[in-house]
Amino acid sequence: xxxxxxxxxxxxxxxxTQLNLLQQHSWPAKHKQPKKSVWAKKTTxxxxxxxxxxxxFTDKFLLTTLAVLLFLLVIQSVLFMFGxxxxxxxxxTTENGAKTVSYGQLNKNFSTESRAQFAKESRTIAITDxxxxxxxxxxxxxxxxxxxxxxxxxxxxxxxxxxxxxxxFHEFAIYDASxxxxxxxDQDGYYQTFSVVFDADVISSNPFEVAYVYAExxxxxxxxxxxxxxSTDVFEIIGENIDDEYEVMTTxxxxxxxxxxxxxxxLYEADYPGIVATxxxxxxxxxxxxxxxxxxxxxxxEDDYDDDHHHGGSISFGLLLALFGFAxxxxxxxx
Numbered sequence: 243x244x245x246x247x248x249x250x251x252x253x254x255x256x257x258x259t260q261l262n263l264l265q266q267h268s269w270p271a272k273h274k275q276p277k278k279s280v281w282a283k284k285t286t287x288x289x290x291x292x293x294x295x296x297x298x299f300t301d302k303f304l305l306t307t308l309a310v311l312l313f314l315l316v317i318q319s320v321l322f323m324f325g326x327x328x329x330x331x332x333x334x335t336t337e338n339g340a341k342t343v344s345y346g347q348l349n350k351n352f353s354t355e356s357r358a359q360f361a362k363e364s365r366t367i368a369i370t371d372x373x374x375x376x377x378x379x380x381x382x383x384x385x386x387x388x389x390x391x392x393x394x395x396x397x398x399x400x401x402x403x404x405x406x407x408x409x410x411f412h413e414f415a416i417y418d419a420s421x422x423x424x425x426x427x428d429q430d431g432y433y434q435t436f437s438v439v440f441d442a443d444v445i446s447s448n449p450f451e452v453a454y455v456y457a458e459x460x461x462x463x464x465x466x467x468x469x470x471x472x473s474t475d476v477f478e479i480i481g482e483n484i485d486d487e488y489e490v491m492t493t494x495x496x497x498x499x500x501x502x503x504x505x506x507x508x509l510y511e512a513d514y515p516g517i518v519a520t521x522x523x524x525x526x527x528x529x530x531x532x533x534x535x536x537x538x539x540x541x542x543x544e545d546d547y548d549d550d551h552h553h554g555g556s557i558s559f560g561l562l563l564a565l566f567g568f569a570x571x572x573x574x575x576x577x
Contacts, residue, residue: 340377341371341372341496342370342371342495344471346472349439352489357437364435370495371471379470381467381469381470385458386517389515393515413444413518414453414511416440416507419438419440419528419529420438420439421436421439422437422439423532424436428540433532433540434493434534434537435491437490437491438490441488442457444479444480450481453479454479454511455511455518456475457474458507459473459490459492461505461506462504464501465504474488495537496537498534498536499539500539502534505523508520
């Protein structure tokens with residue numbers, strides 16, 4: 243009987259051993275083994291940097307994108323430090339590029355409030371002197387030649403001599419002229435708005451002699467050639483009366499580099515082509531070396547003043563940072 247029990251125990255042990263072997267090789271048991279990470283076979287960025295041949299297309303694209311964004315951020319930072327939202331070429335005024343906004347009337351009709359209102363509105367007005375035909379950008383000699391040619395086309399010698407014989411032509415003088423500066427938004431010492439006041443007189447034994455005149459105004463940048471910037475309307479002057487002083491307010495709207503400008507005034511009698519009087523920086527220091535610049539060089543950063551005509555080329559810091567963050571997150575995802 244003891245022998246039978248030993249055999250039974252031996253058979254039991256053998257059965258248990260075979261059961262354990264089956265459990266170890268069964269399908270569920272295989273998946274209880276530790277799983278090897280799928281990322282283990284991927285190459286790390288450190289390995290790729292040591293061996294550039296391991297970079298795939300995605301890696302190269304992400305690295306190129308990051309490099310371009312970093313370059314743009316550096317450029318934008320430099321421009322911002324120097325106070326530019328757009329790179330401007332430091333060029334003198336040109337006939338096609340310069341734009342102004344002006345308004346002229348008798349000086350007595352201006353007030354402190356109306357001057358301030360003009361200076362404010364002229365920065366946003368859409369109609370310039372060039373559009374209205376009030377500014378040609380031509381040289382002084384070109385303006386004189388054009389007037390003489392137009393007069394010759396519309397008048398005969400006989401009609402001119404008749405006007406002269408009747409005493410139609412008067413003797414004139416510009417007694418004095420002065421200038422005033424307004425609006426230096428970026429406080430760099432250069433102003434975008436200025437006014438010129440001048441007193442034109444009729445020289446006559448009759449203190450109440452009446453004449454009708456107009457003026458052509460010119461700017462000279464740093465001693466350069468005179469460039470026409472405004473033609474006044476015809477206005478009335480009486481003898482040597484000071485009450486007929488004329489004032490022209492001007493905002494340099496675009497195309498005037500920060501510099502010193504001289505002013506010249508040519509006075510014309512209506513319907514006569516020749517200059518009857520002139521006054522310039524040679525006659526008064528008030529018209530000499532005015533520190534001026536156009537609105538596209540005069541930025542008001544405190545008020546975040548933004549004009550469409552000179553901020554179109556800037557790149558947003560927020561957009562660049564967002565693109566940089568996106569590219570960086572993609573790079574981390576593909577590591």
